[in-house]
Structure formats: C-alpha cells, structure tokens
Amino acid sequence: xxxxxxxxxxxxxxxxxxxxxxxxxxxxxxxxxxxxxxxxxxxxxxxxxxxxxxxxxxxxxxxxxxxxxxxxxxxxxxxxxxxxxxxxxxxx
Amino acid sequence: xxxxxxxxxxxxxxxxxxxxxxxxxxxxxxxxxxxxxxxxxxxxxxxxxxxxxxxxxxxxxxxxxxxxxxxxxxxxxxxxxxxxxxxxxxxxxxxxxxxxxxxxxxxxxxxxxxxxxxxxxxxxxxxxxxxxxxxxxxxxxxxxxxxxxxxxxxxxxxxxxxxxxxxxxxxxxxxxxxxxxxxxxxxxxxxxxxxxxxxxxxxxxxxxxxxxxxxxxxxxxxxxxxxxxxxxxxxxxxxxxxxxxxxxxxxxxxxxxxxxxxxxxxxxxxxxxxxxxxxxxxxxxxxxxxxxxxxxxxxxxxxxxxxxxxxxxxxxxxxxxxxxxxxxxxxxxxxxxxxxxxxxxxxxxxxxxxxxxxxxxxxxxxxxxxxxxxxxxxxxxxxxxxxxxxxxxxxxxxxxxxxxxxxxxxxxxxxxxxxxxxxxxxxxxxxxxxxxxxxxxxxxxxxxxxxxxxxxxxxxxxxxxxxxxxxxxxxxxxxxxxxxxxxxxxxxxxxxx
Numbered sequence: 104x105x106x107x108x109x110x111x112x113x114x115x116x117x118x119x120x121x122x123x124x125x126x127x128x129x130x131x132x133x134x135x136x137x138x139x140x141x142x143x144x145x146x147x148x149x150x151x152x153x154x155x156x157x158x159x160x161x162x163x164x165x166x167x168x169x170x171x172x173x174x175x176x177x178x179x180x181x182x183x184x185x186x187x188x189x190x191x192x193x194x195x
Numbered sequence: 196x197x198x199x200x201x202x203x204x205x206x207x208x209x210x211x212x213x214x215x216x217x218x219x220x221x222x223x224x225x226x227x228x229x230x231x232x233x234x235x236x237x238x239x240x241x242x243x244x245x246x247x248x249x250x251x252x253x254x255x256x257x258x259x260x261x262x263x264x265x266x267x268x269x270x271x272x273x274x275x276x277x278x279x280x281x282x283x284x285x286x287x288x289x290x291x292x293x294x295x296x297x298x299x300x301x302x303x304x305x306x307x308x309x310x311x312x313x314x315x316x317x318x319x320x321x322x323x324x325x326x327x328x329x330x331x332x333x334x335x336x337x338x339x340x341x342x343x344x345x346x347x348x349x350x351x352x353x354x355x356x357x358x359x360x361x362x363x364x365x366x367x368x369x370x371x372x373x374x375x376x377x378x379x380x381x382x383x384x385x386x387x388x389x390x391x392x393x394x395x396x397x398x399x400x401x402x403x404x405x406x407x408x409x410x411x412x413x414x415x416x417x418x419x420x421x422x423x424x425x426x427x428x429x430x431x432x433x434x435x436x437x438x439x440x441x442x443x444x445x446x447x448x449x450x451x452x453x454x455x456x457x458x459x460x461x462x463x464x465x466x467x468x469x470x471x472x473x474x475x476x477x478x479x480x481x482x483x484x485x486x487x488x489x490x491x492x493x494x495x496x497x498x499x500x501x502x503x504x505x506x507x508x509x510x511x512x513x514x515x516x517x518x519x520x521x522x523x524x525x526x527x528x529x530x531x532x533x534x535x536x537x538x539x540x541x542x543x544x545x546x547x548x549x550x551x552x553x554x555x556x557x558x559x560x561x562x563x564x565x566x567x568x569x570x571x572x573x574x575x576x577x578x579x580x581x582x583x584x585x586x587x588x589x590x591x592x593x594x595x596x597x598x599x600x601x602x603x604x605x606x607x608x609x610x611x612x613x614x615x616x617x618x619x620x621x622x623x624x625x626x627x628x629x630x631x632x633x634x635x636x637x638x639x640x641x642x643x644x645x646x647x648x649x650x651x652x653x654x655x656x657x658x659x660x661x662x663x664x665x666x667x668x669x670x671x672x673x674x675x676x677x678x679x680x681x682x683x684x685x686x687x688x689x690x691x692x
Contacts, residue, residue, distance in 0.1 A: 119284060122280045122281070122283055122284060123280070124280075125276055125277050125280045126277060126280065126441065126444070129272070129273045129276065129277060129440065130273060130277065130436070130437040130440050130441055131437065133422070133433040133436050133437050134432075134433035134434060134437070137421050137422050137433045138421075142409075142410075142413070142420070144406050145406045145407065145409050145410035145413075146406065146409050146420075147266065147409065147413065147419075147420025147421060148420075148421075149266060149269065149420065149421050149422065149433075150266070150269055150272075150409075150420060150484075153269050153272035153273065154272065154478060154481065156272065156273070156276060157272060157275070157276045157474050157475065157477055157478055158475070158478075160276035160277070160279065160280055160474045161276075161471055161472065161474045161475050163280070164279065164280065164283050164467075164470050164471045164474070165471045167283065168283075168467055168468065168470075168471055171467065177464050180287075180462060180463050180464060181462075183291065183294075184294075184462060187294050187295060
C-alpha cells in the first residue's frame with residue numbers, strides 16, 4: 104500500500120510529514136502569534152496568520168502531491184484500480 | 196416580497212432537484228444509491244466536498260461567534276485546511292478499503308477491519324447519534340430562518356417543528372442525488388449572497404472600506420481581534436483554538452457521511468488533487484467573519500441575545516426586502532440540503548448495520564421502509580434536542596465532533612497499527628465516553644484544564660486504552676487486518692514487477 108508516514112515506516116515517504124506543518128502553523132503557533140500587535144492592512148495579526156496558514160496548507164499539499172507522483176503512487180493506484188475493477192459489486 | 200422570493204427559490208430548486216434525480220438515476224443497487232457507484236470524477240467530487248464548506252454552521256454559527264466573541268471565530272480558518280492535511284493521507288486509505296471489500300457505510304469498515312459484526316452495530320449506533328446532533332445544527336438554523344421569513348410571527352418551538360417537517364418532506368420527495376443537486380444550487384446562491392452583502396456592508400455601518408470594519412471594531416472593542424476575544428474572561432484562549440481545531444481535524448473524516456464520501460471517488464488521485472484546492476475555498480470564511488464584525492458595529496441585538504441569530508437580525512434590519520428574501524431562501528437550502536444527506540446516511544446505516552445483522556434475510560423493499568421510518572424518528576429526536584437545548588451553533592458542533600471523535604482511534608489505529616483489535620476498540624469507546632460524558636469527569640476537566648477541548652482529552656484516553664487492551668487481546672484474522680495495513684503489498688508488487 105506504501106502510503107503515509109505510519110504505514111510500515113516506509114522511508115521513501117518521509118516527505119509526507121510536510122502535512123504536519125499546518126498543525127504546527129495554525130494550531131501550535133496560535134498562542135505565540137496571539138501577542139503580536141502589528142496589524143497590516145488594519146487586519147488583526149492572528150487572523151492574517153490563519154489566512155496565511157490556509158494558503159500554506161494548499162501549497163504544501165500540492166508539493167506532497169508532486170512528490171507522490173514522482174514516487175510512483177499514481178501508477179501503483181492505477182494498478183490497484185485495474186486489479187479490483189473486475190470484482191465490482193461482489194464482496195471479496 | 197420577502198416571502199415570495201423565498202418561495203420562488205425553494206420551488207425552483209426543488210423542481211430542478213427532483214428532475215435531476217429522476218434523470219440521473221442509473222441503477223437501483225445500494226452501492227449506486229449510497230456511494231454513487233464509486234465512480235465520481237474530480238468535478239463532482241469537488242462539489243460534494245465544497246458543499247461541506249458553506250454550511251449553516253459556517254454562515255450563522257461563525258458570524259455569531261464573531262459578533263459575540265470576536266477572534267474565537269478564527270476556528271473556522273483552521274477547520275478545513277487542517278482537515279484536508281489529514282484527509283490527503285487518510286481519505287485514499289478509506290477509499291482503498293471501500294474498493295477492496297465493497298464497503299458502503301463506515302460501520303461496514305469497522306465490521307470488516309476488526310472482523311466483528313457486533314462492532315459494526317455499535318459503531319453504527321454511535322455514528323447515528325453524532326449525525327443526529329449534526330442534524331440539530333441544521334434544524335436550529337432552519338428554525339431561525341423560518342422565523343426571519345415569517346417576521347417572527349411564530350415561536351422558536353413552532354419554527355423548529357416546521358423546520359423538522361420541511362426537512363423530512365424534502366428527504367422523501369428528493370432522495371440523495373436530488374439533495375446533492377440542491378447542495379450545488381445552494382453553493383452558487385451562497386457565493387452570490389456573500390458577494391452582495393460584503394460589497395455593500397461598509398456603507399451599512401459607516402466604514403470607509405471593507406478592511407476599515409476591522410479597524411473600527413478594534414477601536415470600539417479593544418482586543419476583539421485576538422484571543423480570548425471580546426470578553427477577557429472567556430475560556431476561548433489560543434489554547435482553546437489549538438485543542439478545538441485539532442479535535443475537529445481528527446474527527447472530521449470520521450463522521451459517517453464524510454467517511455462515506457471517500458468511497459464515492461473514482462480514484463485516490465481525484466481525492467488527493469481535491470485536497471490541494473479545497474482549503475483555499477475556506478478563505479471565504481473571511482467574509483463571514485467580516486459580516487459578524489459589521490453586525491457588532493451596527494449594534495445588532497438579536498432577540499434573546501441569541502448569537503446564532505445575529506447575522507440574520509443584522510441583515511433584516513439593514514438590507515432591503517429583496518436581499519433579505521434572497522438570504523432567507525438561500526438559508527433554507529443551506530440547512531435542508533445537508534440535513535437531507537445527513538438523515539439519509541443515518542437511515543441507511545440503521546437498516547444496513549443495525550437491523551440487517553439482527554434480522555437477516557429481509558427484502559430490499561423492507562429495508563427502504565425501515566430506513567425511512569428510522570430517519571423520521573431521528574429527525575424527531577433532533578427536533579426535540581433543538582427545542583430542549585440552548586446553545587451556540589459552534590458549541591453544538593464541537594459537541595458533535597467530541598462524540599464522533601470517539602470513533603477516531605478505531606479508524607486511525609486501524610490503518611496504521613495491525614495489532615489493533617475489536618476488544619481494544621470497544622474498551623477505548625467505553626473509557627472515552629466515560630471521560631467525555633460522566634459528570635465527575637466533566638467537572639474535573641473544567642477545573643484542571645478549562646481552556647482544553649474535553650473531546651480531545653477523551654480521544655487521547657480512548658486511544659491509549661485501545662492500544663493497551665489491543666496488546667492484551669488476540670489479533671484479528673489476517674484477511675481482516677490486511678484491510679487496514681498492507682501485509683503483503685500485493686497490489687504494489689503488480690505495478691512494480
């Protein structure tokens with residue numbers, strides 16, 4: 104199956120830990136940025152921080168998507184779909 | 196005028212939805228009905244996911260939180276992006292399990308992964324309970340919108356009752372594909388409404404520009420833009436945001452209707468590509484929070500200081516009748532379409548995972564009757580809950596996430612640790628629910644960690660119990676384990692050899 108940091112500890116998917124960065128940015132650092140008084144464009148900094156976190160999440164997921172493709176995840180999936188499409192409708 | 200617009204929007208959508216449902220119905224198998232024949236491509240899959248972004252919770256709940264508390268409304272900004280960071284990794288696993296064993300519901304997964312039909316029954320019941328709480332969110336909102344449309348001529352109770360009847364009628368007339376169609380219409384209308392309101396809101400509250408609203412709010416209510424918000428004594432600190440958002444992200448894909456959504460995709464690549472773009476859609480919550488702040492600046496006082504009604508009250512006082520009608524009509528769809536999907540999911544789980552294992556050999560037609568009867572009862576329970584419980588939509592949502600979060604350890608550990616057993620999951624559920632619901636536990640968390648989301652604490656206790664008990668109980672069969680954790684890597688060998 105070769106997916107995710109947790110599956111069998113496959114070292115070639117360590118880049119998927121990038122998906123943990125939004126948790127650090129949006130949740131972990133929330134108490135830290137809460138004290139920043141700077142308000143660019145008149146917007147409260149903690150709010151801008153969260154907005155930036157959303158954009159960052161999309162960028163990171165896109166990077167992981169590219170890396171997954173480079174590591175053959177899509178090919179493996181295509182093979183899985185081909186292997187299981189014959190049995191559609193029947194429990195295996 | 197207002198009422199006329201609402202009626203036109205509702206009738207037009209319903210006609211379109213029913214027509215669409217009749218035209219596109221291909222098969223009559225349960226798999227075609229419940230998981231779209233596992234054939235949804237990238238575009239429809241995008242719309243199904245996006246439909247979960249603009250919800251009554253987001254529009255009324257978050258604007259109400261912005262109005263009453265300020266910064267705590269930022270919780271909305273974390274909910275979607277963090278959920279998809281996890282979803283990118285988790286949803287393809289759910290999809291693969293569904294495809295391998297032809298699973299239809301979430302309870303199917305539990306029964307198959309842990310080789311225990313009884314665990315399917317139990318998790319099915321817990322899933323239904325959390326879905327009912329989620330329906331409650333839609334009903335509370337729908338009740339408010341009914342009141343707005345009828346100029347507060349009727350009581351909250353009557354409005355909620357009407358809302359419940361409307362929802363059941365919608366389910367019976369429309370069906371699942373029609374509900375998905377109505378959800379699409381609702382999304383388009385919602386974007387129109389948000390653009391219309393946000394573009395004109397500065398003038399309504401005497402601000403120079405949209406961004407000026409945030410500056411004015413900070414001047415009038417210092418501290419509104421950071422945690423804990425307007426009320427310095429509120430427990431909604433940055434720690435509250437941290438624990439609540441993690442609890443939402445971990446619980447999100449464990450909701451039965453969202454778990455099932457992963458089954459519907461044509462390919463895992465469609466799921467992963469969708470996860471790239473979906474977070475950006477949640478930037479739109481900026482405008483919802485903007486409207487909440489504007490309502491505060493306008494000195495809006497919703498009846499009974501009900502924060503869920505703040506946005507509707509603001510709109511009905513400051514905008515013209517046609518716009519109020521458009522908002523009300525959109526609001527009806529906003530609650531009806533997801534509510535219908537939730538009730539349908541709950542009904543099918545009940546017949547497939549609770550009744551079928553107990554009474555084997557029932558006919559398909561009987562199942563349909565049982566499903567419909569059950570979802571009517573579930574809607575009635577949700578109405579009763581909506582009337583008897585008072586609270587903000589955000590609070591109800593967090594309660595729903597705490598309840599469904601109890602199934603999260605069984606899902607996550609099922610995919611990453613082959614040693615996880617059915618008995619372990621059961622023990623985790625018992626320990627988790629005691630930590631979540633027992634009065635002594637609630638008092639204890641409140642005293643020790645008032646800013647922490649209790650659901651997250653209970654989830655951690657649940658997960659630790661699952662691990663300990665699993666270590667002491669025998670492994671499930673190899674066939675069952677392989678559903679969660681790759682044992683032979685059979686599929687990958689085929690592709691690489």
